[in-house]
Amino acid sequence: MSESLLELAISLIVGLFALASVAWIVASGQIAYMDGIALALIALTIGVFFLFNIYLAYRAGDLQALLKSRQKKGPGSGDPSPGA
Numbered sequence: 001m002s003e004s005l006l007e008l009a010i011s012l013i014v015g016l017f018a019l020a021s022v023a024w025i026v027a028s029g030q031i032a033y034m035d036g037i038a039l040a041l042i043a044l045t046i047g048v049f050f051l052f053n054i055y056l057a058y059r060a061g062d063l064q065a066l067l068k069s070r071q072k073k074g075p076g077s078g079d080p081s082p083g084a
Contacts, residue, residue, distance in 0.1 A: 004066055005070065008057055011054050014046070015048075015049075016047075018044070018046045018047030021043045022040050022044055022047070025043070
């Protein structure tokens with residue numbers, strides 16, 4: 001379970017970083033040149049590829065199952081008496 005969560009976390013980080021780089025290309029004005037267009041298309045492709053993995057996990061219900069299993073464990077799961 002934790003390797004699936006790690007995979008989704010890495011996918012989210014890479015996907016958001018790729019989309020942030022596209023936003024930077026547009027904000028800096030490099031999109032007006034051929035190099036900027038090519039870089040933006042490559043970054044968009046990478047971002048969509050990684051974010052699509054998270055979308056599929058959400059649609060299949062895997063993401064909710066992972067988050068629920070992590071919530072059940074909780075930070076103090078090793079303590080048998082929560083009131084003590």
